[in-house]
Amino acid sequence: MNEVRIALLTFSIPVPIQPRMAEKLRGFFGGLYPEENIFHNHSPSGKVIYRYPKIQFKIVEQRLAVMGLNEGADLVQNEFIRHEKIVLDGTEYPVMESALEVRNEEFSVIDELNEYRFESPWLAMNGKNNLAFLRGKLDLNHALVNNLLSDLKGMGIRADRTIMVKGSFTHREVTLDNTKMTGFYGGFVCNMKIPDYIGTGKRKSIGFGVIVRK
Structure with a gap:
């Protein structure tokens, strides 16, 4: 564990x-x-x-x-x-x-599925993702998998199995540092235990991408 x-x-x-x-x-x-x-x-x-x-x-x-x-x-x-x-x-x-x-609290990939939602806008975009989003080709499930995998690594936790995510997201404009960005709300099912209120994605240190369990 x-x-x-x-x-x-x-x-x-x-x-x-x-x-x-x-x-x-x-x-x-x-x-x-x-x-x-x-x-x-x-x-x-x-x-x-x-x-x-x-x-x-x-x-x-x-x-x-x-x-x-x-x-x-x-x-x-x-x-x-x-x-x-x-x-x-x-x-x-x-x-x-x-x-x-x-x-x-456990923070790991598990065999069971849990439901989560974003309490604050999730900033999934980097330059590459933003271009894919504008073209209608951004896979948000895949982007979230990458974010969560990066979070685990950042906490020194090894993912010993594949992370699976299936979500439903809506986007809205967010202004940060006088720059307009795209943020996402919504919920997702994932085979992970994620502590409530932990952040993922860009700018998580200042309250973006806050996750809670449904």
Whole structure:
């Protein structure tokens, strides 16, 4: 069995939660802990490091949330929970209520099928995928298989059998960094155990591609 240690910290602030707040939350904590390499995707030389984000910021049930995975879980449960206020876009907010859930959960390819859905837009596109989508030839099931396989590898988990996905997806436009992108909602059946609220696809560290079990 392949398990992931998870620390999920959720908290509320006295204003309505907006989707882009997940990205602002990452900026806040990243600024507080600049020495923590786990936040960053660049080496000291400036070279891009491609790795699965062990700390992910997202919106969970209309609350701000930080999910730490494995070594990221230590930082969340030992440090992040201590903060009684946060600063988003230069505005300080008191943390009105917070909750921390720590658990071990299986993340692996299995023999049974489970149903999942996307709680936030899944950004499946790279340059090659985007061209295929525009031509009506993008296989989203195959794209999701590739994303999930990459996620497992990023967590140091070996897929010992073929990942199978069958989904039904709808697309909608997403604006990120003043750039229009295509995101996908929908559900899928998959022969995997996937922890709730984990992210897949592009920009998963700031709340995109959040998966929950139906």
